[in-house]
Amino acid sequence: MRIENGSEAKARTGVPGLDEILAGGLTAGHVFLLEGNPGTGKTTIALRFLLEGAAAGEQCLYVTLSENEQELRNGAASHGWILGEKIEVFELVPPESLLDADQQQSLLYSSDLELGEAITSLFQAFERVKPSRVVLDSLSEIRLLAQSSLRYRRQILALKHYFARHGATVLLLDDRTTETSDKTAHSIVQGVIMLEEMAPTFGAERRRLRVSKYRGTAFRGGYHDFSIKTGGVAVFPRLVAAEHRTSFVRDQRKSDIAELDALLGGGVEQGSSTLIVGPAGAGKSTFALQFVAAACGRGEKAAVFVFDEELGLLFDRTKLIGFDLEGLRDAGLLHIEQLDAAEMSPGEFAHRVRHRVDQAQAKTIVIDSLNGYRAAMPEENALILHIHELLQYLNRQGANSFLTIAQRGMAGQVETPVAVTYLADTVIQLRYFETLGRVRRAVSIVKKRMGSHEDTIREFLITQGGVRLGDPLRKFEGALGGVPAFAGDAQPLLSEPLAGDDYS
Numbered sequence: 001m002r003i004e005n006g007s008e009a010k011a012r013t014g015v016p017g018l019d020e021i022l023a024g025g026l027t028a029g030h031v032f033l034l035e036g037n038p039g040t041g042k043t044t045i046a047l048r049f050l051l052e053g054a055a056a057g058e059q060c061l062y063v064t065l066s067e068n069e070q071e072l073r074n075g076a077a078s079h080g081w082i083l084g085e086k087i088e089v090f091e092l093v094p095p096e097s098l099l100d101a102d103q104q105q106s107l108l109y110s111s112d113l114e115l116g117e118a119i120t121s122l123f124q125a126f127e128r129v130k131p132s133r134v135v136l137d138s139l140s141e142i143r144l145l146a147q148s149s150l151r152y153r154r155q156i157l158a159l160k161h162y163f164a165r166h167g168a169t170v171l172l173l174d175d176r177t178t179e180t181s182d183k184t185a186h187s188i189v190q191g192v193i194m195l196e197e198m199a200p201t202f203g204a205e206r207r208r209l210r211v212s213k214y215r216g217t218a219f220r221g222g223y224h225d226f227s228i229k230t231g232g233v234a235v236f237p238r239l240v241a242a243e244h245r246t247s248f249v250r251d252q253r254k255s256d257i258a259e260l261d262a263l264l265g266g267g268v269e270q271g272s273s274t275l276i277v278g279p280a281g282a283g284k285s286t287f288a289l290q291f292v293a294a295a296c297g298r299g300e301k302a303a304v305f306v307f308d309e310e311l312g313l314l315f316d317r318t319k320l321i322g323f324d325l326e327g328l329r330d331a332g333l334l335h336i337e338q339l340d341a342a343e344m345s346p347g348e349f350a351h352r353v354r355h356r357v358d359q360a361q362a363k364t365i366v367i368d369s370l371n372g373y374r375a376a377m378p379e380e381n382a383l384i385l386h387i388h389e390l391l392q393y394l395n396r397q398g399a400n401s402f403l404t405i406a407q408r409g410m411a412g413q414v415e416t417p418v419a420v421t422y423l424a425d426t427v428i429q430l431r432y433f434e435t436l437g438r439v440r441r442a443v444s445i446v447k448k449r450m451g452s453h454e455d456t457i458r459e460f461l462i463t464q465g466g467v468r469l470g471d472p473l474r475k476f477e478g479a480l481g482g483v484p485a486f487a488g489d490a491q492p493l494l495s496e497p498l499a500g501d502d503y504s
Contacts, residue, residue: 225347307372
């Protein structure tokens with residue numbers, strides 16, 4: 001399919017996300033280079049490019065020097081694709097006489113004859129099919145036949161001028177198995193798409209692409225994650241929060257717990273991010289789910305992305321404290337998803353969050369936890385940038401985001417593994433403290449950008465009735481340090497739950 005973009009038509013690739021990066025597709029009538037090591041998805045993208053053209057009624061030609069026609073059709077079938085009449089597969093093989101040892105020339109290099117015969121056969125196939133889209137797979141074979149850089153460059157130029165005269169949009173594939181430093185084609189073609197595959201120490205391989213060149217077009221730069229699954233390649237364009245702005249009323253969203261809302265100065269503002277920090281088991285997920293339950297109670301939609309906890313266990317555990325997550329999901333108010341950080345790239349995760357906000361109109365988003373999200377990131381600096389863009393995007397869509405992060409240590413000195421507290425608009429601190437021979441929990445607000453909040457520390461319990469906060473601990477000193485000193489004359493603590501009644 002061709003679309004008009006300004007003064008030039010664009011040939012869509014049909015690959016989800018890739019046309020967005022390419023500002024609509026490939027400029028029609030030009031030659032483009034798609035390069036990457038074997039297994040990065042070049043053939044899959046090329047086939048999708050031809051299928052998109054065939055669906056629009058265009059005649060297409062796939063010229064292969066490496067795979068045979070049956071291998072290509074089998075590869076397409078693995079994605080559920082059928083190469084119909086509009087897609088011609090032409091196997092470009094050397095003439096049989098050149099493969100016969102008795103017919104080898106002694107005065108001329110066989111490569112001279114092979115290259116000439118191959119290009120002539122290619123032009124004959126083009127004249128016969130008259131395609132508007134062409135895939136040539138691959139340049140590595142032509143580079144080997146050319147033998148010298150000069151002949152190779154001249155041949156690529158000849159191909160470019162030939163296809164340009166006939167108005168065909170051409171995709172050249174290069175598997176970079178020969179002369180990986182050779183950039184001859186880069187300077188000749190209209191645009192270059194580079195595919196990369198990375199193998200982490202643990203987990204599935206990660207793939208990403210980058211458009212390194214596109215003449216006359218303002219494309220989306222940088223690296224973009226992509227995946228290959230049954231059905232083809234899916235590209236996840238890098239999120240740029242500045243491109244997504246909406247207008248909304250910035251009112252307060254309540255948790256439906258009076259004491260917690262009072263601690264927050266009335267609640268959290270719509271279109272803001274909240275980070276809940278604390279040691280393992282302190283109740284971070286429970287606090288986040290309290291806001292989810294409150295949002296669903298108002299008839300709003302919410303989405304929860306869980307990295308660390310198995311969903312069955314989460315459903316059973318939260319049901320004991322009054323959260324019917326399965327019921328909210330079945331009612332269409334809640335989307336809850338368990339994610340495997342070892343199997344998912346950060347770009348795909350951001351894409352899933354965007355889908356829930358853009359398509360499903362979710363206004364409350366929970367990411368539990370950043371520790372699991374961090375496992376999906378190769379570098380901590382990249383994690384900070386990803387979180388920044390994601391939170392900015394959610395804020396500008398008027399969504400409330402709640403993120404949890406587990407700190408190292410239990411009582412006394414604790415440490416946050418990633419310095420992200422400065423990114424959030426509100427920070428809720430959960431801590432353990434010991435008094436009267438028992439381990440108790442305290443909550444405080446250590447940061448809130450918009451509006452005032454209590455500067456007190458409140459004890460809380462998680463029981464069958466849900467989260468219960470007490471009055472401010474005004475007669476304790478050092479509660480955040482883990483071992484407070486009591487300076488009063490009356491017992492200010494909450495009634496202790498019976499043994500076994502802690503549902504966190």
